Amino acid sequence: MKTTKYEDLLAENLKDKEFKKEYEALEEEFEVAIEIIRLRLTAGMTQKELARKAHTSQAAISRLESGNYRNVSLAFLRRVGAVLGVKPHVSFQ
Template sequence: MKMDSTNYETYKKDLLKNESVRIEYEKLEEEFILAKEVMELRKEKNLTQTELAKEVGTSQPAIARLESGNYKNLSLKFLRKVAEALGAVPEVHIKKKVG
């Protein structure tokens, strides 16, 4: 079933009404924000994952993992290389926990 963005947002809103779903979503939110930003910048530059990987000096699967939010041990050095290839700069923040 293909879902347009309006249906997706409605579906997401309904899911997030469930407290346990909302808590897990919030734990992953930063990873998905980063993934979305990288994907959007890559598409703005009309690059494929393979082309971006070549510019960064890594593999296409590494870029795919970054864009999926499913990455482990992401280094600031790697993030800087990706950002540079995309004409961007990374921002890293440490915030006090709420609650």
Template sequence: MKIDDLIKEELKDPEFAEAYEKEGEKLQTAISLYRAREEAGLTQAELAEKAHTTQATIARIERGDNVSFDKLSEIAHAMGKKLKVEFL
């Protein structure tokens, strides 16, 4: 069975679907931060210094760990960017 088919089947379970969506949102945040950091030409350590946080914090966010709105906002401002949140 292909992974896409397995996921499609599992998504029929509401509990699985909810968890899958939440994890996808965290992954999107991680990807967005990674891309913005790369676009800014910063290493994790350089961004951490600018954002007054630790490299480990940046790494955790880029892995998809939970992060607060305030922390993301601080990181965005450290890169000269604004944080935009959308409810779709």
């Protein structure tokens, strides 16, 4: 089975003007999702393992990693971060 790196797939999709416009509108959400995925994989954990250690469901971790987390709380991000050995940082620009 052939696999594709996320970065390669993203670069290809960003050539499409409509995709690029939508991606840029959601860039902050994707940045958080990508960072959580990176940290989880670096820790060698599955979504299920992260969820168990953060006292949440695998579905909640999946939503977080998909960027589909409109009402995520800072407390939730702290719990997930604590398991991954990091703290969330929030700023306004």
